[in-house]
Amino acid sequence: AAQLKDIVEKLNGEPFCLDLSLVSFDDKDPQELMDILTKVLVYMDPKHDVDTRDEKPEAMYQRVAEFLHIVGYQCCFDSEFQQGLMAVDKGTVHPILYWLLNNLDSLKKRAYLAKFCMNFEVPEEYLRDEQVYQQFMVYKDLQSSFKVTHSHLEQERNSRMNPMEYQREVGQLDGEREQLSQKIQTLKSKSDKEPGFQQLLQVTSMLRKEQEEEARLNEKLMEQRYQLDQVEQMYFDRSKQLKEMREASQKEGEGGAEMMLNMLRNEVNGNRDKLGRITRDNDEKMQRLQEVDRSLSDVPVTQADIDQLEGDIQSMQAEVASLEGTVSESTTDPRLSVYKQQQNLVAKRKEDVLGEQNTLQADVDEASRVLSQKEREYETVKGHKFMKRDQFKVYAASLRDKSAKFKRLKAELSELKHEVAVLLRTEQLLQAKDPTPAGLRETEAALEKASVEKSQVDKAKGKTLDDITNTVTRINTQLKEKKNKLAPQIKALRSVRQNFQQVEIKYTEKRGEYERAKSSVDGELTKLVEEVKALQNQVLEREQEYHILNMQMCTLDSKQTRAHREARCAIKEERHSAEFQTLTDEYASQIAQLDEQCQELRKEQQFVKDSQQENVKQKKAFVQLERLMQLKLKVAKQESQGLPYGGMQQARTMIDESTPGIQRLVMEE
DSSP states (O other): OHHHHHHHHHHHSTTTOOOOOHHHHHTOOHHHHHHHHHHHHHHHOGGGOOOTTTSOHHHHHHHHHHHHHHHTOOOOOOHHHHHHHHTTOHHHHHHHHHHHHHTHHHHHHHHHHHHHHSOOOOOHHHHTSHHHHHHHHHHHHHHHHHHHHHHHHHHHHHHOOOHHHHHHHHHHHHHHHHHHHHHHHHHHHHHTTSTTHHHHHHHHHHHHHHHHHHHHHHHHHHHHHHHHHHHHHHHHHHHHHHHHHHHHHHSOTHHHHHHHHHHHHHHHHHHHHHHHHHHHHHHHHHHHHHHHHHHHTSOOOOHHHHHHHHHHHHHHHHHHHHHHHHHHHHTTOGGGHHHHHHHHHHHHHHHHHHHHHHHHHHHHHHHHHHHHHHHHHHHHHHOOOOOOHHHHHHHHHHHHHHHHHHHHHHHHHHHHHHHHHHHHHHHHHHHHHOSSOTTHHHHHHHHHHHHHHHHHHHHHHHHHHHHHHHHHHHHHHHHHHHHHHHHHHHHHHHHHHHHHHHHHHHHHHHHHHHHHHHHHHHHHHHHHHHHHHHHHHHHHHHHHHHHHHHHHHHHHHHHHHHHHHHHHHHTTSSOSSSSOSSHHHHHHHHHHHHHHHHHHHHHHHHHHHHTHHHHHHHHHHHHHHHHHHHHHHHHHHHHHTTOOOTTOSSOEEEEEOOSTTOOEEEEEO
């Protein structure tokens, strides 16, 4: 049912607009269902615009099955599928329509490309002909050029932007320019009144330049390290390949060839793995680029929106101030002194806890500063520290959890603020109605109980803060221990770097020797290949000349044999056949017979030309006589049946033979 619903929705939409319902589509007979399938196929490829009523079922199946195979329809194409498609069975046609309509645009593009990209299979024996092979190569070159041109066209279409997008981007840039201009003017107006601003600006500019230079140097350093890693990996791969090549060259016979084949297979598998990895990285980067494009294409925030939000904030602040004034006026009741004392105690406790928290935060900041300083020292020795892919995923997951937790807590806080505002308003309304409401003592007792519980909770919070302090202290201790453990490793790393420089120098020398040897070997190999190709071409030419001469010799031998036999027949040593002595006599007899036939045919031609006009007249007379006899037969039948002929009443017919050789039909009333 869902499949039928999707099919009907697609057929009712553009570009078909068939205005169908589920019931009417399900009640379609096979011919109507075939017409719908033909419309869909014609939209994708105009060659299917044929009259299916006049088309044979076998031809229809061949045409549709070939198209479905080209566009990649997943089916076994067995006899059952053939019978179902030829009979236009719903169980066969409905899945085809569902698949075609859900992939309409992509399949239309694939059908268009299939006309030019499908390989035209030519048997091997035909390709041996030089002209056929040249035409086939021209066909392949044209196919390759079409693929390149089409891919370039697709890139151009994808790279171009809609004029509306350009206008929106220009508007966004204009808004940003206005915002920057306003900010610059504001900063200039503020900074002109401050003394020593120019010196501060110069110092900050120099600091910014130094920071940019440092970032550029760090990027260059990372790039060089990446290149160094690539070169090391390349050197390792080439060394391994050289070793395998030497081992293969030392072996002779079938074993060496098999080893070379295994090496090539391993290299192909490695290249496939690299291609898969590069493809995955490219997909991730393209996805990230699309996200950035979507974020950049959003509607920009203008200065008017910012001013409107600031005005809303000021109005809200004024409303909050008025509500706080109302609350302070309503809390002048002396009966609320107990709550005020409790509030003061809670505020004092809060200040103490905040002081402790600030102290702990300062300790944490100091530890973070020391840690960052140690990390920078470590980076100067070993290089920048970057998270791996798995670490970054864990970090991103933790950020998502924290953001979700923050949103949840923020929603709870807003709900609590709303509830507090409702309670304050309720309290004001109750005090306005009844200054001494009933149940005030019970409420005071409940508040005192709540204050006691809150003090207990505050103690638990203090204990939690102590635990946090102990945890921070333990983390700092672990950091110091790990830094002490890393110190000897850093020293060892320095020595390893020195060894690496020496190895790199040796590698550069060996690499130069290898490249020189490789270039010389490649040059000799190229010369040998060219010589082999030239010799092969000479061999092919000699073989062709040999076959031509052989055929000519065979032809001459047959002609010579026939000439010798004719000579023997001429001197009557033997006879050519039972009727003729020589082949010349046979040819002369055949020529005489043909001459006689030509003379007879010329006579017949002359006779036909002379009697043609009389024969034409005679034929016309016979045709008129035939029509006259048919008319007489028709009139005689009508008279025998007693029916009038035409519009004549009681007509009689008679034959007039007054003119010799001519009979005329005379009709009288």
